Amino acid sequence: NLSGRLQQVVKTLRGQARLSEENISDAMREVRMALLEADVALPVVKEFIAQVKERAVGRDVLQSLTPGQAVIQVVHEELTRLMGEQNVGLNLAAVPPAIILMAGLQGSGKTTTSAKLARLLKEQKKKVLLASADVYRPAAIEQLKTLAKSLDVDCFDSNATQKPQDIAANVLDFAKRHFYDVVIFDTAGRLGIDEAMMGEIQQLHALLNPVETLFVVDAMQGQDAVNTARAFGETLPLTGVILTKLDGDARGGAALSVRHITGKPIKFVGVSEKVDGLEVFHPERMASRVLGMGDVLSLIEQAQKNVDMAEAQKVADKLKSGKSFDLEDFKSQMLQMRKMGGMGALMDKMPAQLAGMAGQINSETGDKAMRRMEGIINAMTAEERRKPEIIKATRKRRIAAGAGVQVQEVNRLLNQFEEIQKMMKMFSKGGMSKMMRAMQG
Ligand code: GDP
Ligand code: MG
Numbered sequence: 001n002l003s004g005r006l007q008q009v010v011k012t013l014r015g016q017a018r019l020s021e022e023n024i025s026d027a028m029r030e031v032r033m034a035l036l037e038a039d040v041a042l043p044v045v046k047e048f049i050a051q052v053k054e055r056a057v058g059r060d061v062l063q064s065l066t067p068g069q070a071v072i073q074v075v076h077e078e079l080t081r082l083m084g085e086q087n088v089g090l091n092l093a094a095v096p097p098a099i100i101l102m103a104g105l106q107g108s109g110k111t112t113t114s115a116k117l118a119r120l121l122k123e124q125k126k127k128v129l130l131a132s133a134d135v136y137r138p139a140a141i142e143q144l145k146t147l148a149k150s151l152d153v154d155c156f157d158s159n160a161t162q163k164p165q166d167i168a169a170n171v172l173d174f175a176k177r178h179f180y181d182v183v184i185f186d187t188a189g190r191l192g193i194d195e196a197m198m199g200e201i202q203q204l205h206a207l208l209n210p211v212e213t214l215f216v217v218d219a220m221q222g223q224d225a226v227n228t229a230r231a232f233g234e235t236l237p238l239t240g241v242i243l244t245k246l247d248g249d250a251r252g253g254a255a256l257s258v259r260h261i262t263g264k265p266i267k268f269v270g271v272s273e274k275v276d277g278l279e280v281f282h283p284e285r286m287a288s289r290v291l292g293m294g295d296v297l298s299l300i301e302q303a304q305k306n307v308d309m310a311e312a313q314k315v316a317d318k319l320k321s322g323k324s325f326d327l328e329d330f331k332s333q334m335l336q337m338r339k340m341g342g343m344g345a346l347m348d349k350m351p352a353q354l355a356g357m358a359g360q361i362n363s364e365t366g367d368k369a370m371r372r373m374e375g376i377i378n379a380m381t382a383e384e385r386r387k388p389e390i391i392k393a394t395r396k397r398r399i400a401a402g403a404g405v406q407v408q409e410v411n412r413l414l415n416q417f418e419e420i421q422k423m424m425k426m427f428s429k430g431g432m433s434k435m436m437r438a439m440q441g
Pocket of ligand 1: 104105106107108109110111112113189244245246247269270271272273277
């Protein structure tokens with residue numbers, strides 16, 4: 001998959017102390033293949049590679065990065081740029097009711113996403129009305145009603161014998177009379193793009209005058225997703241895209257191409273079929289994910305799901321049994337962080353508490369600093385690790401010499417450790433859940 005292949009490139013590049021043009025070319029060939037295999041549209045790939053090459057070759061690598069890291073940084077920046085730099089949120093600045101029109105092919109996830117959006121807006125204290133104009137599939141209106149009910153959101157009682165245009169007029173009238181803030185208007189989709197369908201949605205658009213016209217597209221469709229997006233973009237003044245089913249084995253290429261091809265921002269991504277499976281789209285995080293650099297969310301998720309859960313539980317048990325958090329635990333926490341990909345880029349995105357575990361480390365030196373701290377702890381005896389309070393001047397000097405660092409560094413580590421120990425004591429009172437919550441920032 002895309003991430004896997006790019007991660008391989010990242011791995012190879014990361015170790016490079018020196019980069020030749022040939023080096024870069026090799027890496028770019030790999031990146032190019034990876035992108036194409038992931039269904040990123042060819043023109044997008046071409047432009048992307050050209051941009052990266054140009055910027056990487058001309059890059060001043062005199063900064064604190066290795067050339068390999070510099071190239072990765074360029075790739076990361078360009079990927080982010082390709083997806084639009086920053087998240088663009090929903091624009092609901094309109095005389096109420098603000099209308100959101102949902103467009104897309106059948107099965108793309110319009111109805112599900114309508115409900116997901118309703119849930120989100122309800123959380124923001126908006127008075128939301130869901131409405132469906134899908135009169136072609138008997139169950140479609142019911143599907144939306146059921147979803148609305150489960151969310152405790154109002155749903156317009158569409159009459160399936162009416163024309164979608166008439167339903168739209170009724171919905172508009174109803175929403176105005178009942179002072180809704182937002183109307184999410186779900187429409188019918190066809191299996192492919194056809195003129196009748198495009199004509200209908202154009203008319204609905206003209207009638208409803210939506211502030212948001214969102215194109216919903218299934219990420220698993222790969223190249224087709226982009227072609228459909230283009231066709232819709234030519235028919236409707238889209239204001240944004242929602243990429244669904246990113247939780248499946250979508251190759252991810254659609255996320256990379258859609259913005260470039262349509263010029264419209266991806267505003268959200270669907271990550272499950274459940275109503276809470278909608279995430280705000282962050283280009284920068286997506287780029288990190290694609291490059292395998294991880295992001296805070298997946299980091300935390302991972303931490304919660306596997307290893308760290310057990311690790312945290314161990315620490316919690318220990319605290320409960322009256323034993324205190326010692327340097328041995330501190331070290332295992334650091335190792336844990338490294339395992340979770342404690343690369344430089346991750347450090348400054350981590351929640352403060354987590355990053356705090358490894359001290360005041362900045363992104364460039366994070367990994368190195370962690371290793372140094374480990375080195376210091378390694379230079380201690382088992383007894384010193386269990387009872388750091390016995391480490392006085394003579395021991396400090398011995399440890400510093402053993403780890404090849406200055407005594408001040410040993411002091412700093414011990415101070416940081418003390419801070420964390422205090423934090424741990426606090427957690428032990430609140431138990432596991434409190435700790436996990438705090439880790440999430
Ligand atoms: P519509 O025809 O465009 O209204 O599509 P639906 O909302 O009815 O969704 C079609 C299918 O895709 C349903 O089975 C949904 O549960 C599923 N679906 C929609 N969005 C997502 C998503 O983000 N992830 C997953 N896994 N399934 C989704
Ligand atoms: Mg539907």
